[in-house]
Amino acid sequence: MKIRSMAAILAATVVLPFAAANATDLEVTHWWTSGGEAAAVAELAKAFDATGSKWVDGAIAGSGGTARPIMVSRITGGDPMAATQFNHGRQAEELVEAGLMRDLTDVATRENWKDIIKPASLLDSCTIDGKIYCAPVNIHSWQWLWLSNGAFETAGVAVPKNWDEFVAAAPALEKAGIVPLAVGGQPWQAAGAFDVLMVAIAGKDVYQKVFGDKDEEVAAGPDIARVFKAADDARRMSKGTNVQDWNQATNMVITGKAGGQIMGDWAQGEFALAGKVAGKDYTCLPGLGVTEVIATGGDAFYFPLLEDEEKSKAQEVLASTLVSPAVQVAFNLKKGSLPVRGDVDLAAANDCMKKGLEILAKGNVIQWVDQLLSADSQKQKEDLFSEFFANPSMTPEDAQKRFVDIIASAE
Amino acid sequence: MTGQAHTGRPSKLLRNLSSKIASIPMMLTAVVIFLGGTIWTVVYSFTNSKLLPRAKFVGFDQYERLWDAPRWIVSIQNLAIYGAFTLVFSLVIGFLLAALMDQKIRFENTFRTIFLYPFALSFIVTGLVWQWILNPEFGVQSVVRSLGWTSFTFDPLYNADIVIYGVLIAGLWQGTGLVMCLLLAGLRGIDEDIWKASRVDGIPMWKTYLFIVIPMMRPVFITTLVIIASGIVKVYDLVVAQTSGGPGIASEVPAKYVYDYMFQAQNLGQGFAASTMMLVTVAIIIVPWAYLEFGGRKRV
């Protein structure tokens, strides 16, 4: 206690001369803890601190699975933070329904979010009963196949331009001792890869029918059967990956130990960090080179209802800061994600990012699975696909049956 | 004996009052947290609570889904395998080490410290370091291969059939030291005359251990059993740190199912149903035993 009060006095004497006396501390929780992510968060913090309030960082590493229970506990436990990260989608739905979250409709109307936030589906995810409860900050898309140019050179085949070519090249890679497709052991990677395959192979409409409308018949139909066949190929090609984390799998592509990886756009941060250049050292194929779409997954900030008047005001300031153009540019460049508004200029973006921006501009977007399915169904899917990818004796037909069950029971 | 005011028996509630007051934290913990929490969990397992608990009852739906889930079945099987082997091996290894330590050896303190120190480390650390050692590219396998035996294969963490034994190796590493300590303490509590008697009678040492000493160590075995068994049921961190349940779902355990469904899947009802199944299993095994062991007995 002594140390704390001393620190408070110290802080008071130091801060007072510079900042406004009524600077408000807002605690923000998130699970962005890697180097690139932290740099991106720092942009948010810097911009917010400039408004006269203070960003108190509450980072919890270990992905949303570790962090979310903590956030939810604190909100329901009556000791909420001022703002917290969730993914686009339905993760915070019930907290909103329980009346624990702050309604941002005023800010959104004032700043005209309806018009500036693109694609509109992002704001739809934030909207419950006509009210807006979150501020989207970025778009992360999953639809990418990252290929190691070096690996294909070693195997003596051309770098594939789409999924089918990639599958065809696999035997050559294997012969050269290269794992064709790196799939890390974490369950969400296998499930994500399948979803990407679905969009690419079965197309947008089927995807929307299965996940959006929860159409069992389509899920049991031939289109999805083809997707499972492709997943079976992917499973065969992924044998020998033997790593857990996605970035270790990415590292296999970077070092040429693996031919490719289906992973979201955040993977390019790893390539950049390793000093690799898009087009020369590696190739990125959005939509697996088959169906060029971008799914609008990503992150948004939610604001728990606080009693403190000052803090409530600061929450609104933070919300508007997050979507402001300058912050969007600075944050997304560091994060490697796409901005949530179409009216900003990302000249500094690299090749792959630009490809994404183009697709986005064309409006080839879909809602990502997180926005369509409940976390529960997502978890069931993860269980299914992590088992499927690890267990060669599970037939695609059996897997599809279980997949249909999950879709049937989804809400 | 006349003329004395007849003092009646004081109120039952007030007898042993200090003891009762002092036990309030224990009673509250037992009743509010353990019992109350359990009942609450069981009640809400019959609801379709998602992120937040809510009382929309759906009967046995959650249980039907639970027992249809391959992952739950695998978790139960894994727990059975892990539990049986942990129980047997930690008792056998722990007892063997304790018996060896009890041979008036030199450097007893050193050996004991070596065997016991892993217990000071968390399961997270244990899982990490064994993941590292069992990693085929860096660890034991690569070292043996680099020594010339190139076909040597030892990759338990990447082989779905044996991954749970990889977890077992780490779990035993962390826990057997404590078991050894407990049993060593138990051995030291045996009257020396027992050894003299069995020596005079010419009973072989192993027989003395098996038929005389071990039965005499019943109380310490019970304490040990409680500690080991409660650890087995709760196993979670180790698996998360070492394998994250993989490859696939091959090393999933029930506690992880509970946690994942409660928090990652945001399906409290499902998590509670899984918890309830665990609690029921524990209750069926433990409650009668615990009551026999700790309940009815009078202190002599």
Added chain:
Amino acid sequence: MQNSVSIRDLSLSFGAVNVLENLNLDIGNGEFLVLLGSSGCGKSTLLNCIAGLLEPTGGQIFIKDKNVTWEEPKDRGIGMVFQSYALYPQMTVEKNLSFGLQVAKMPKPEIEKRIQRAAEILQIGPLLKRKPSELSGGQRQRVAIGRALVRDVDVFLFDEPLSNLDAKLRSELRVEIKRLHQSLKNTMIYVTHDQIEALTLADRIAIMKSGVIQQLADPNTIYNAPKNMFVAGFIGSPSMTFLRGEIVEKDGKPVFHTNGVDFSLDGYSAAEPLQAGRKVVLGVRPEHVKVNEDSAGAEAHQATVDIEEPMGADNLLWLKHAGHSMSVRVAGARRFAPGTAVRLSFDMGLASLFDAGTEERI
């Protein structure tokens, strides 16, 4: 005599097991009462009830005419000495003695005075600064007695205080306890399973079995006129010889008859008329039989020596007599080879006669 401790209808049961059943007992002021019995007879339980360490299921306990049934031990005016001494290991002897007084918030000078007095009486002055672990068994038990002494109470309770000591120390401390009682004149209640302690120390002995007092009397009565066969058999070493037989009438007088041998009952004062045909047991203590080497004689009590056990002062003979085995005590100087034929005569005034059915004294 005013009663110091009175027990009324005391019962205690653990679950379905009755340890004490409707027990009544009055102990006079300054009396030394020994509770004697084998283990499990309820004697320690009774003592613990008196001390307030066990709550009775029913009945009442009075100390100095005050109903203390539900009082705390400390409010009963008792001190207690335990078999294992129960000294607080972390405290010095002095602290052990003063602990209870400190708890009672007694002024320091008074505490010191009492300790000095106790130390003098028990001759433990030089030990006051030591820890219990540095004392011998006998010293520890003295300190334990001292702890009761400093409390300056009316009633002393001893729970087998000498059982953990070796034979020599035991007899020494026995004498000391007796001396203590003589000088302090407190009421003492003493639990033991050792009949020698009981006989030597007690003003009165209460022999217990299965939670019931079998006989309550002075040592002499207990020894010579036991109330029933249990008491008769329990007291005395070696045990009283029991001969099963019946009363027959001979020459108009009742006579004890067994295995074709008659015992005249002259000199035995029976409490009830001895009818012929009644099945009875005759009890004879080893020292109440006279052995004559001369095997001829009018009385037909012929016997042969089976085994001889010389014990120094005494010589114990195991005899075969009329199909019974019988122990007889003779002076140490008189030696008998096994097989020797002897003639016995009995001192019927000191013998006991019990009903074979009820086992009660007739």
Added chain:
Amino acid sequence: MSDTVALNPGPALAAATRAGVEPRGAKPRRALSGRNIMLYGTLAVAALYYLLPLYVMVVTSMKGMPEIRLGNIFSPPLEVTFEPWVKAWAQACTGLNCDGLSRGFWNSVRITVPSTLISILVASVNGYALANWKFKGADLFFTILIVGAFIPYQVMIYPIVIVLREMGIYGTLTGLVIVHTIFGMPILTLLFRNYFSSLPEELFKAARIDGAGFWQIYFRIMLPMSLPIFVVAMILQITGIWNDFLFGVVFTRPEYYPMTVQLNNIVNSVQGVKEYNVNMAATLLTGAVPLIVYFVSGRLFVRGIAAGAVKG
């Protein structure tokens, strides 16, 4: 060694204390007998298995990343560097805070000290009440408690969040201390109950005759005789609480986050290169406190267990 025997008068107590110190098995015969070779050989092999991970941790923590990628994990470092240690302690980032584990160290101390003390105090009083002042129904509560030892912590998070919220102490240090006290209670109460039951009952009776009440007997008679079991309880609690991650992070606010949260952040920084050397250094740093406690008091630990857990 034998002095401990003399210090304790009660036979049971003496046996219990001595028990922790003296080996009792059959005596060894010759120095280099086949039996001895077997004996020490087995122990040495076992010791290797237990030491290997520590060795790997230490060695890895002193290598640079390039060396880790190349070499095998058992080879000693070619170039010893303490960079990973420095980084783990003072530089590793969690979100915006780049001050490594040092940030959480004092929090861990602030959590561990009161939690250990209070949980031990409560559990020892429980054990004492159960052993010496048993009241009707006490066994029932104790049985529930023992069964409670088998409940996975995760299951109890929600109910406890609710209880703490209703008490108004959610997110406070007090709340966390209570949570640690609750979950330490079953095993500790079992240990203390067994220990106090093993003390001679006559001592307790003597103290009651002397007029001491519940608390006086506890503090003045029982506590001074119970050092060994308190050491055991302390070791168990310090280890458990220091290593706890879940409660520390769920039931407090960021300013109280213990060291394990930073460890988790360093080890699980998913989106970045896995720095094994920093991970290992962080692991060792986090484990240092319980490890030191073990190395220092391991001897008392066995003695305490001998005194407490053995008696049923």
